[in-house]
Amino acid sequence: MTDLAARKTPLWQAIASALTEDIAEGRYREGDKLPTEAQLAERFGVNRHTVRAALAQLVDAGLVRTRRGAGAFVTARPTDYPIGRRVRFHRNLLAAGRTPDKRVLTAGEQVSTPYIAERLRIAPDAAVCYYHGLSLADGRPVALFESHFPAQRFPALAEVLRRTASVTAALAEYGVTDYTRAATRLSARAADATQALQLELKEGDPLLFSEGINVDSDGRPVEFGQTWFAGERITLTLGED
Amino acid sequence: MTDLAARKTPLWQAIASALTEDIAEGRYREGDKLPTEAQLAERFGVNRHTVRAALAQLVDAGLVRTRRGAGAFVTARPTDYPIGRRVRFHRNLLAAGRTPDKRVLTAGEQVSTPYIAERLRIAPDAAVCYYHGLSLADGRPVALFESHFPAQRFPALAEVLRRTASVTAALAEYGVTDYTRAATRLSARAADATQALQLELKEGDPLLFSEGINVDSDGRPVEFGQTWFAGERITLTLGED
């Protein structure tokens, strides 16, 4: 029931609570697309901008996520208050590669850059295998990662990575059964437009940036990895868990 | 100065500069074929048309040439692209506790908060000594810190801290000659107005936030410290270098 008693509360607030109720009662479920702003405007008999004010409140409350050109979607986890739930999901920095779920965005071979070559201790123009993707926890993106491997030592690694979706398993196929983190550097960065899109943040939001080198038991670099964590959504813990 | 807070970059522009950087750094060399529009769309998480807008700019800039049915090929490198924006700030590397110079802002005693008391393993309303200041390197502020100590164990510590300006030296006067880091948690936060002022940043700039507990040789907590690093200005390094 959407009663138009516009006496007391602003229209946009009434619309917001009507939509909230729709979501709470399951008329729109997780991941569902809401009607377009124009349709909602017609349904409630108001201007589109009034609907937008209501939607903005839902976005602010974390109930809904909007994507320009696509629509407004009910957020997968309605109750996601970052405080309280302890994210102990990267037990330490070394585990930057092992996550409950990950999506590989690209993988392939490329000529190295001087910077990467220096880290991997290979020739400046040698080929590297790259591996770029998104880590998720509970279905929500928490980090973007980009790894580089010496292609000469690991031929056709990209394909193996796509197949196994695990760095550890992929390297094991080349006889690298154990590797450890040699150096890690941490800083904070602002998210650019594309990072924000993929991590479901706003441009300029703080990211925890990690850069590290993994070496095999002989001390030779096998991986150079960069990771951008959604700063507010993740906490890295060092030392004891 | 020139840019307003929270200016929005169009996605296609962000993608265009990401690709320009890839070319500038030699990830794609002259004559190389770029990934297909569909692959790039997947990589950046956008629609193909958005990628096309980015590619159109590269074509316009003369960096890339496209051939229908074949792909997009690199024709030249950007002439005036500021290289090294990626990761080129091996400024001062500091370990997680020691800094070249520091300025004490406040120091004193107060009643603990439940959160801090839990970390220090003291009674919820016990007194704590706090110690709040600014770390500098080369005369520039790099971090804000705020430390808490159990006041009962270290009476009049605040005065000692002001005098010695060194946590290690101050604790040594109480017989604590050695302490180690028990746990550290890291995340990224946006600077608020006061933090921005003290760190000479803009409000909303990314900060690297560190929270840690130091324990003595018996494992008893002696310090609970929080540090906010100026994210773009500082790199934390872990492990050997």
Place this chain on the structure above:
DNA sequence: CGAAACTAGACAACTAGACATATCCTGCCA
């Protein structure tokens, strides 16, 4: 009056899908 709420319209940015057209590759056949 002045602020908040709402309407109205226009344009930019992005998504979605369909279709045309050029190129590449592979297998078949002479």
Place this chain on the structure above:
DNA sequence: TGGCAGGATATGTCTAGTTGTCTAGTTTCG
């Protein structure tokens, strides 16, 4: 061996629809 047909891919173009942002004007109420 060489050539050709055809499928798979890739870019080019078009239409349509949706959200984001801006400016401007109107209404309502304290």
